[in-house]
Amino acid sequence: MKTCALTLLALGIVASTRAVELNLMPWPSQITQLQGSVRMDRLPQFRVQCTDRRVRMAVARFSEQLKLRTGMLPFPGPDNSQGPLIAIQCTLPGLAVQSVTEDESYDLIVEANQVSVSAPNPLGILHGLETLLQLVRTGEHGWEISSVRIQDTPRFPWRGLLIDVSRHFIPLDVLKRNIDGMAAVKLNVLHLHLSDDEGFRVESKKRPKLHTVGSGGFYYQQSEIRELVLYGRDRGIRIVPEFDMPGHAVSWILAYPQLSSGPPASRLVQDMSDSVRPTIDPTKESTYKTIDAVFAEMTKLFPDKYFHIGGDEVEGKYWDQNEKIQLWMRAHKIKDNRELQAYFNKRLQKILLKYRKRMTGWDEILSPGLPQDTLVQSWRGPEALAQSAKLGYQTMLSAGWYLDLMYPASQHYAVEPLSGDSAHLTEEEKARVLGGEAAQWTEFVTPEVLDNRIWPRMGAIAERLWSPASLTDVTSMYARLAVLNANLEWLDLRHRTNSLRMLERIAGSAPLEAVEVLASTVEPLKGYERGKTQPYSVTTPLNRLVDAVAPESDVARKINLLAQQAVHDPVSRLELRKWLLRWRDNDALLQPYFSSSKFLAELSPLSRSLSVLGAIGIDSLDALDANRSLPEEKRAQQLASIDEATAPHAEVRIMIGPAIRQLVEAEPVTK
């Protein structure tokens, strides 16, 4: 029987969302369902009392999305009838540069053929319109919105996504579509990691070697950055730039060797195993002159108040080996590298202060003497968050939200900024916890892959940052996340489209469905395991199964639940048997193709493993159906086979192991 793994996502979830009445994500802080509904089968009229350009643009986007999602045409109805009135009102104009201090709340009322969105600030209107769009659904008479009142305000004012554009360059159009996605889930900060050992990604007119020598040819022109900043502003997204230093700075040093505290750099870092990664020399005055020149330029280009200087993973070894630096340290009574970095940071902060910016850095910068206006981004663990807040620093969380580590949405959803050490903060201290950022590092991410790394889980993190902390129901989260992710493709995000095309590419002349069946059961290796399996460089194509599949297998999640039920429930066993049969027989469909395709060949052992797991599952189901126990020896054998079949291969792992294990371990229920 034919199957289509990729659509199972939408499928499984849509079926289970019947219980969730409204497919909102992030869930609003207060919601009152009212009687009736407003028909939305004509393009609405707008009455806008709000002079901000952003609101006008948001209204245009709303109409465009409404047309796309409903298939309505850009004409009035045949009888010249108009849709409902949407009244929009904001109290005050927003700030010229969007700030973390602005009120983003809104009040949305849908009732009696009228809709109103009001907010103290244009940002609230933007969020309210996104909520309104999520409310549009099909009803008995066509498109409609259930009557409802939503009073909504974010829990945290800093809700971000970091995209690393240094390890792999991400073109402007890909960033733009991801900004659209961010706006859809009410995120408000795009943190761009703009320089690292692999490349410096912004045109610099003051120090042009940074982008000519230091980028390998891949960088944003200043006009593109301005375009991006405006694009973000129009959607309520601040763009926070990061120039990582004094470590992660080979691109700077390749361009300007005098910055180096060690050897010069002969080329940008290409291979993950490259060990020559010199650090910036914090003891030379010329270093600060260069940085000041670049910051003068970049602080103008990026209008946001916050400016990120990185500061993570500083390689002290080049400082240790440099005699001049050692002499300088003794002369200045700086006793270790940590103090030296602290000195460096203070110098950077002074430069940034001159340009009216607040310095931001990774949690390594948290050391005595760190200027009080610094924002500390916690990544090594949540402890730095509480520590920073107690010490009077603004802070935000990224630990637990590293999207490149391939953890499931449920795990990210469970990360709570105000838990652990932070749970005991005073109210004043808690107010310093601004929120957090998901981080998408791109060692294993190309533009083609990016959307499918971010979006299958981003909605869950966005909800954690926006919605009440009390929201913890994972089933509801997954149901709403699936609807969100289907709708995000209307913004031209390509998490599903590209995944499908990549699987087609891998399949070649083999049956796509069989490749999909296999693909739907696997997940990429988690954590930092992938980098250890084979040598990788920035030029290695990322076009294999591990790159094509989503970080999380919806099929495995579903099947692991189904297996729990199957132990007791014969109907679930019938359903489960269909899946197991398909898995058992799938390998035979692919076998003829393995030898003729490099991309399929590496899947051969996986495919056999899936077949083994299917066969074991069927065996166990047979036993359960016949109400008999498996012989102990056979059971042990099967458990060993499951372990073997679910061992990593080709940098992925089959994830239905727990389901099969449950079946093997189940004892028949005597009726």
Add this chain to the structure above:
Amino acid sequence: MKTCALTLLALGIVASTRAVELNLMPWPSQITQLQGSVRMDRLPQFRVQCTDRRVRMAVARFSEQLKLRTGMLPFPGPDNSQGPLIAIQCTLPGLAVQSVTEDESYDLIVEANQVSVSAPNPLGILHGLETLLQLVRTGEHGWEISSVRIQDTPRFPWRGLLIDVSRHFIPLDVLKRNIDGMAAVKLNVLHLHLSDDEGFRVESKKRPKLHTVGSGGFYYQQSEIRELVLYGRDRGIRIVPEFDMPGHAVSWILAYPQLSSGPPASRLVQDMSDSVRPTIDPTKESTYKTIDAVFAEMTKLFPDKYFHIGGDEVEGKYWDQNEKIQLWMRAHKIKDNRELQAYFNKRLQKILLKYRKRMTGWDEILSPGLPQDTLVQSWRGPEALAQSAKLGYQTMLSAGWYLDLMYPASQHYAVEPLSGDSAHLTEEEKARVLGGEAAQWTEFVTPEVLDNRIWPRMGAIAERLWSPASLTDVTSMYARLAVLNANLEWLDLRHRTNSLRMLERIAGSAPLEAVEVLASTVEPLKGYERGKTQPYSVTTPLNRLVDAVAPESDVARKINLLAQQAVHDPVSRLELRKWLLRWRDNDALLQPYFSSSKFLAELSPLSRSLSVLGAIGIDSLDALDANRSLPEEKRAQQLASIDEATAPHAEVRIMIGPAIRQLVEAEPVTK
């Protein structure tokens, strides 16, 4: 068991293409397979001996597509190794304005780690690179191209696609992606139907009411037309404009009422049933003054030699009712409306001659005195083609290639320009048959739907126009067409993507897969049936099942074949039974949702019909398996049920009727 109808297309076909070694479409005129293959797992180097800008652009597009299709990165390999050398050589530069007379042949050699494409004209290089891209496939060691020599030349010099941008406006970006698709299958003419009763679609600076009053707000700016013409030229596509007159001209008359031979127009035509459609008055000199002014402008904007004046379906009734016209006709000894139109055409031809254009028109213009340099486009039937050629006119075929009529690819593929009356033409006369054009009229087509109307069948027509007439194997055609259509999505064509999204939109909270199962078995009504079922206007949303599905059901084609085999073959019966079970049980999955969604509700009777067909099929299979005949009465009953279940509903029809009928009518084979 889960299913995914949309991917069955790729699936079914890819499986059956194993026999077809090379997935080329259109198939080249001469092909010699050589030993070995060239690896293509690094970006190739190019050596271009050809100064034409178009070749440079084509090389860039080739590299871009190669990266997309293979997942290669835009870097050299880890060892700085380069891919194979592609040597490109053209003998002469092309003409400044692409002409129907240019030599489009090319010679492609893939051998010994080198590729060469040579051609007398840059156009041949463009075609050769498209062929080369189609040759790239996965092999044992990665991406590769089998060694081969292809000497290729088109059978017809005019290979076109007409897109009607008047009935529904088609934005520039949608036209562009379709031009990319056209280039991929070596088409060379995009014929734009730019004016009709529903709108005039080009900005006119000389007669601006044409686009301000006559367009309803939807038109191309002149700068956009220039952009489009250049976009086409870069891809070897001529853009031929059509301004339809003297009928189909309400947009002209709304803008300039003095053109009318009847009442003025009060608005653009919106409803298909609108009967007030005044015709241009050919008896006034002021008419020609207006037309001359517009042609002066438009002939400059569209550099192509050919200029289409429509001339089809002239409504004579307004001429009959107009006393002045009748008087004028008598005074000028013009005895009927046909002669009057001939007079009109001669006047137009004189104007066009002044601007060095060749007049082109639909076959109604073929009447005595038609200027000899006119190109006649045959649409009402193939007869006009032979007739025109015999009378010394250039001519081309559209009859049989109307894509809006929803016929299967096989039917379009069977249309042969030089058959019927044309088979007996002399060589000289045959040379006047320039080729043909598929025509995509857009009464029922929005930009969202367009790609899925054109591309599921366009490759077959392109092959008919390019390849040797001897190519008639429908199985091979469908196999290669499927591969082509999968690859066209790399050009961002959205025939599959949009279809899937539209089905998701229809499904709403119902299981998408069940909607797909139903959708995969239906086809839209054929011919002109759809317009008769309900009132339609240009504002009617086209977002129902009939709009979402492809013109042709690949599942039905496959199943109808499978049923033939199943009569004799138990293994085919096993496979068929799975499909039948799924269809029988599919309705139960959808039933809970019909009442709550307008879009699903109309599918309820269809869904029940599919279930009935599935059940009847299973009954018949049971009988076959048990080697017994169905009682005659039951058989008659079942055949009646099949008729009922396959009657049109919701403007589609379930297409598996023939399969089920075969099963019911089968007599068991006694072994």
